[in-house]
Amino acid sequence: MSEAQKILVSMTCPSCGGQVQCEEGEDLVLCKFCESAFALTTDEGANKVMYKMTVDKDKALAKVKAWFGSGPKAKDLAAKAAVTEAYPLYLPFWRLIARGKACVCGIEEQRSGKDNQKVEIPREALINREYIYSEIACEAGDLGIQSIVIPDRAEAISYDDQEIVTFGVTSSRDAAYEVGGKAISQQAVKDGSDRMTRVYFSKSFFFPKAFTLIYYPFWIVRYTYEDRTYFATVDGITAHVVSGRAPGNAGSQSTAAGVGGAISGGAIGLGIGLAIATDGADVGIGVLVVGIVAAIVLIGYFYQRFRYGDEILEGALNGKGLKSGRTQEKVQSIYNETYDYFK
Amino acid sequence: MPDFQCPKCGAALPVKPGTQMATCSFCGTVTYIDRSSALFFYLLPFSIDENAAKGIFKRWTAGPAQAKDLESTVKITKLTKEFFPVFRFRRTVNGRETVYAKPAKGTLLPGMQDLTIPPGNIVVYDAKTSTGGAEVIQPDITLDSYLPELTGTPIDQALVYFPIYEISYDYKGSSYQAVIDGSSGAVYTTSSPTRSSSAYIAVMGLAFVLGLLGGALGIMVNPIFFVLIIAGFFAGKLLAGKVVERQKPAKEVKAE
Known part of the structure; x- marks a missing residue:
């Protein structure tokens, strides 16, 4: 017997010695010969679910082309970008479905009446909802994907890693479970404290329902523009562009600088002018305060577009660039499974 | 194997x-x-070829954080395609599965310190595995040197080779290093030529001052001064255009 053979253990029934059939992720086995049941104390595997890719290459490429034309991307991107490769890929995700329960007590501040008097209303919320947590089970690298929402029409297929490239799981199952549970508990508290100005007490729990390893399909599209290589990823079921990098539009960068600077300056200038012209009357001061607040928001927004607009980042990507679109949150609540109570 | x-x-x-x-x-x-x-040997194949790696590097040099003339003046002095070895330990610690990654070779390469095994299609590495012409870096740290410091009981351990492009480049007489993950395309650097934000702040500041004067004087003196807000916009846009304008590398001038 070679060294390698020593690590193989054939699975036989401890009471009758017959062969047993079991699969990855199972923890209970029934012997088909003597009908005795026994527990497996192997390293816990995870149940795997794989979803069927329904978007073909042409559709994925068409979506990426449409994405080229959206947002402040280089004007000639659609015309000059050359797709160098497009390939399907399955990415692994840990998914925890659990009921999140939270009790949150606090107060809500309201202003009412003519003199804007502050009123404190005590609030209590009991949250009882089903949540789904999902997190990528390998390093995110430069994929820009951290979480998924599985659409209702997704079709589960048996796990089979023969044809399509599947990225390997590198993160710990137990760590993902723990982080997921914590995230669900926190989300339950957050949902309960929605209307509260201050929270005085909160307690939360999660009751796990299912923990699964999901393999979800994507298209990875790499393209070049001015000899630079960029990419986009397309959801293999909904066909949405999930993440990507794209060259920015210099014209909209400079417009952002002009608009942001001049308008915010003008807003504060108007306020100062009015405040002085009205000798510090409420109207003038009011316009000044509104002007300053508006100016800060405008400067922040337009400066980002100007300074980092050279590259557009879609999805959860690292590095400098203008973030566009929204990043998929890791926790979602299932709305038809809520039994909340608010007072 | x-x-x-x-x-x-x-x-x-x-x-x-x-x-x-x-x-x-x-x-x-x-x-x-x-x-x-047992120790298993795995490998993450390259999914990014050499040209794509160069393109990703070029894209990175054009990014908003990098020196403005980096893309047009940078010179790649060395590009090597290699497999970097890392030990991955899966162990049960206090009843929980815990994953550790430890370097199997001492290195100062950017991105190799935090040692995350990049996302990729993990395959068994044996004599039949194609390395696609990439150099396989041999480990110089043994598995045994890590075992005493690890807690818990082992589930499995593996030596994972992951694909990287090691790039050396010159910019204004200094030499820098970057690493591109050959599986997902992430760029790792430790130090790199960066771009100052002062020109950006100055341009927006100018547009702001003109707008401020326009607003204040327009109300207090004469509405004609509102024109300054519009002037601020155009001055800002014009100067901003200069700030974001790219120097085209000489070779792109060639005719089709």
Whole structure:
């Protein structure tokens, strides 16, 4: 017997010695010969679910082309970008479905009446909802994907890693479970404290329902523009562009600088002018305060577009660039499974 | 890695990475693979070829954080395609599965310190695995040197080779290093020529001052001064255009 053979253990029934059939992720086995049941104390595997890719290459490429034309991307991107490769890929995700329960007590501040008097209303919320947590089970690298929402029409297929490239799981199952549970508990508290100005007490729990390893399909599209290589990823079921990098539009960068600077300056200038012209009357001061607040928001927004607009980042990507679109949150609540109570 | 044989019938038994059960396709016997004392060799193949790696590097040099003339003046002095070895330990610590990654070779390469195994299609590495012309860096740290410091009981341990492009480049007489993950395309650097934000702040500041004067004087003195807000916009846009304008590398001037 070679060294390698020593690590193989054939699975036989401890009471009758017959062969047993079991699969990855199972923890209970029934012997088909003597009908005795026994527990497996192997390293816990995870149940795997794989979803069927329904978007073909042409559709994925068409979506990426449409994405080229959206947002402040280089004007000639659609015309000059050359797709160098497009390939399907399955990415692994840990998914925890659990009921999140939270009790949150606090107060809500309201202003009412003519003199804007502050009123404190005590609030209590009991949250009882089903949540789904999902997190990528390998390093995110430069994929820009951290979480998924599985659409209702997704079709589960048996796990089979023969044809399509599947990225390997590198993160710990137990760590993902723990982080997921914590995230669900926190989300339950957050949902309960929605209307509260201050929270005085909160307690939360999660009751796990299912923990699964999901393999979800994507298209990875790499393209070049001015000899630079960029990419986009397309959801293999909904066909949405999930993440990507794209060259920015210099014209909209400079417009952002002009608009942001001049308008915010003008807003504060108007306020100062009015405040002085009205000798510090409420109207003038009011316009000044509104002007300053508006100016800060405008400067922040337009400066980002100007300074980092050279590259557009879609999805959860690292590095400098203008973030566009929204990043998929890791926790979602299932709305038809809520039994909340608010007072 | 040696091939396995079914302990019951002796037929070849393929063992997939990351699984703990294998079923013999001939006799149907299920075999449990006790990985706790063995070292498995895995490899993440390159999914980014050399040209794409150069393109990703060029894209990175054009990014908003990098020096403005980096893309047009940078010179790649060395580009090597290699597999970098990392030990991955999966252990049960206090009843929890915990994953550790430890370098199997001492290195100062950017991004190799935090040692995350990049996302990729993990395959078994044996004599038959194609390395696509990439150099396989041999480990110089042994597995045994890590075992005493690890807590818990082992589930499995593996030596994972992951694909990287090591790039050396020159900019204004200094030499820098970058690493591109050959599987997902992430760029790692420690230090790199960066771009100052002062020109950006100055341009927006000018537009702001003109707008401020326009607003204030327009109200207090004469509405004609509102024109300054519009002037601020155009001055800002014009100067901003200069700030964001790219120097085209000389070779792009060539005719089609």
